Amino acid sequence: MAELGNLWPGAIAVSGGGDSLALMHLAADWARARKRPAPKILTVDHGLTKGSRNHAAQVKARAKSLGLDCTVLSWKGAKPKSDIEAAAREARYRLMGEWCRARKIAFLYIAHTEDDQAETFLLRLARGSGLDGLSAMRAIAPYPVPGFADLSLVRPLLGLTRDQLRQFLAARHVAWHEDPMNADPRFARVRLREIRPALESAGLTASRIAAGARHLARAREALERQTADLLAAATSREGRHILIDGAALAAAPRELGLRAVAELLKQVGGQAYRPRFEQLESLFDSLASGGFAARTLHGCRLGPAPKRRALFGSRTLVLEKELGRAKPS
Numbered sequence: 663m664a665e666l667g668n669l670w671p672g673a674i675a676v677s678g679g680g681d682s683l684a685l686m687h688l689a690a691d692w693a694r695a696r697k698r699p700a701p702k703i704l705t706v707d708h709g710l711t712k713g714s715r716n717h718a719a720q721v722k723a724r725a726k727s728l729g730l731d732c733t734v735l736s737w738k739g740a741k742p743k744s745d746i747e748a749a750a751r752e753a754r755y756r757l758m759g760e761w762c763r764a765r766k767i768a769f770l771y772i773a774h775t776e777d778d779q780a781e782t783f784l785l786r787l788a789r790g791s792g793l794d795g796l797s798a799m800r801a802i803a804p805y806p807v808p809g810f811a812d813l814s815l816v817r818p819l820l821g822l823t824r825d826q827l828r829q830f831l832a833a834r835h836v837a838w839h840e841d842p843m844n845a846d847p848r849f850a851r852v853r854l855r856e857i858r859p860a861l862e863s864a865g866l867t868a869s870r871i872a873a874g875a876r877h878l879a880r881a882r883e884a885l886e887r888q889t890a891d892l893l894a895a896a897t898s899r900e901g902r903h904i905l906i907d908g909a910a911l912a913a914a915p916r917e918l919g920l921r922a923v924a925e926l927l928k929q930v931g932g933q934a935y936r937p938r939f940e941q942l943e944s945l946f947d948s949l950a951s952g953g954f955a956a957r958t959l960h961g962c963r964l965g966p967a968p969k970r971r972a973l974f975g976s977r978t979l980v981l982e983k984e985l986g987r988a989k990p991s
Contacts, residue, residue: 669802669816672769673702673762675754676732678721678839681773684827685819687834689771690728701771703732704761706754710741717839724836735761747849752807759810767813774799774817777824780871781854784861788850792939797882798875808934823868889921897926898973904930904981905967907974912950920946930981931961952977958984 674689676682689701703725707718718734725732735757742749762770779799786795801820805813819827831838847853862868896910904926911919923946924936936942937960945959954977956965963985967978 669769669814671699671701671767672771672816673704673758673767674771675758675773676703676705676721676725678705678717678724679773680828680831680838680840681775681778681819681824683724683836683838684830685771685773686725686730687728687831687836688818690730700730702765702767703730704758704770705732705734706757707734707736708750708753709737710746710750720839733761747851755805755807759805759807759813762813763810769814769816770805771816771818773819773827775819775822775824775827776872777868779820779875780868781851783871783875784854785850793878793882793885796875796878798872798879800879804934806934808932820872885917885921889918889925892918892922893925896922896974900971902930902982905971905973906964906979906981908949908954908977908979909974911946912952912977916946919950923949926981927960927962930983932983933960936960949979954979 670693674682674686676686686701686703692698693700703721705718705721707714709715722732722734737750737753737757758770762768782799783796789795799817799820801817803815803817805811805815828838847856858868892910892914896907896914898905906926911922914922920942924942927933927942928936937945941959945957945964948954948957949964954966956963958964961984962981963983964979964981967973967980971980972978
């Protein structure tokens, strides 16, 4: 936790599980030793299990025992029938993001570990993800839902394992709660944990998988720098519009061109994630063909620029927010 000085004060997401409880204790120790403001604790009552309200109350009581303020945020309203895991994740992040934004808190700490790093790699590998999806989670990352550009996620525990954190809690005689959803085979992450012993016996340990993800992250960072250079040379912002040198994007290595278009769509569309890869490829191939007609994607409209705005010549394109699309809240 020693390197967190510039990322403080912050709020900490605590579910009551071993990882997040350990983070709460470690952060409280860190702040107390350095006479820094105490962290704010956030826990979400998702309402998906019968005991969720009691578990949230237990987190609040544990925080109070450390002298910390804890706010319980409730996910109200109807719950989805399918894809519950993704919906609950987005609801949690949105509730905590709104709380942080209202209080001008710029950093939300979460307790992702080396085990989470490895599981995320395997889950994304199963979905056919490319380099970005398979790269290691960042220690400091953009907020994962749109509308929170001024809020970052901080993951200070990526170098530690779940076992290490539970040993830390056991040494302090701190009990933790295991969410019943962590044993529900409907969720892909739970099914993956069931086969972890077989993977480890074949040499695919969490540490080795996480190391592989970190290697990929270095490649991702190099490509991101090259993409930024391409965008600096091939685009010009005019108010809410971006003028694009379509010929320069088409002439770039395909991976860089795709990344450049994805980044522009995210910027103008106000989205946290890029569009589906098949849609992105289709748009890029149309752009590279030379006879480009206007297309819409990801809340944006991309089309040929009028002659008066053809900053980059006859293949200048203009990217703007699609009419009728509301800005993400």
